[in-house]
Amino acid sequence: MKVEYINPFIASTVCVFDTMLGCQLTRKDPYLKGGTQPEHEISGIIGLSGKAKGTVVLSLSREAALKAAEAMLGEPTDDVDADVIDAVGELTNMIAGGAKAYLEHLEMNLSIPNVITGKGHTVEFPRQATPICIPFDCPWGLITVEFGLVEQPAAAML
């Protein structure tokens, strides 16, 4: 996967958290994800397809998800209910949408966001799409954005 794909996802995540949630993220070093690693408790996931196809995963602790939903909806909540699920899904959608805009030449469209909950769940990528994991620090703890993109051969686009 091309290194120049990383910055659009960093820029989009930082921008979405700042403008939508008033939350300043500090980026830590991206790394290639290997093997099965547990995620946080809540993951937003969305697919991309076009001249490249792939997936974006936003992983949050339960606490970070509640804080993000509170910042987005203007009301505190202490339960991962449908509002929190929708808030995490919408954040994932916006992060992927921002990166897609930076990567206009790949002409990608988004699927719908899904949100996975469950302690100790993992989200595995296909072997040909080893994901890059970007950790961010914020007042709510560590959050991560993972993405894997596979460029499509021109023939597959016909």
Add this chain to the structure above:
Amino acid sequence: MKVEYINPFIASTVCVFDTMLGCQLTRKDPYLKGGTQPEHEISGIIGLSGKAKGTVVLSLSREAALKAAEAMLGEPTDDVDADVIDAVGELTNMIAGGAKAYLEHLEMNLSIPNVITGKGHTVEFPRQATPICIPFDCPWGLITVEFGLVEQPAAAML
């Protein structure tokens, strides 16, 4: 969501399990999924985008995933390793690909399949995409295919 979207997913799932795994599925009654319900232990998930966008989720018990991988790869395995993950992802990809072919007028493309593992995990859909859940019985136990599709307004396609 239109009722005529259901049959393509049923037909595709039955065909993929029959031709790829030699496994005959018996369809049970589809239902609208409501609220948070635990899935099986392993879920393949893939996004669709085009004139409609959405997600397909294939949920399997651990045992069914191992049996499916064995049928696909020709070798027994007793651990959910990278081969089993790839087999479940590829099955999900083929089910979505078959349904996409039946729903040609929606001009959808697939993202890449991801596989979620973890006891008691749930996959939530956005509120505007209430998924239809199709259970199937087979010698390996119950498997389910869920899909949610949202048609895009013509303006969004420009």
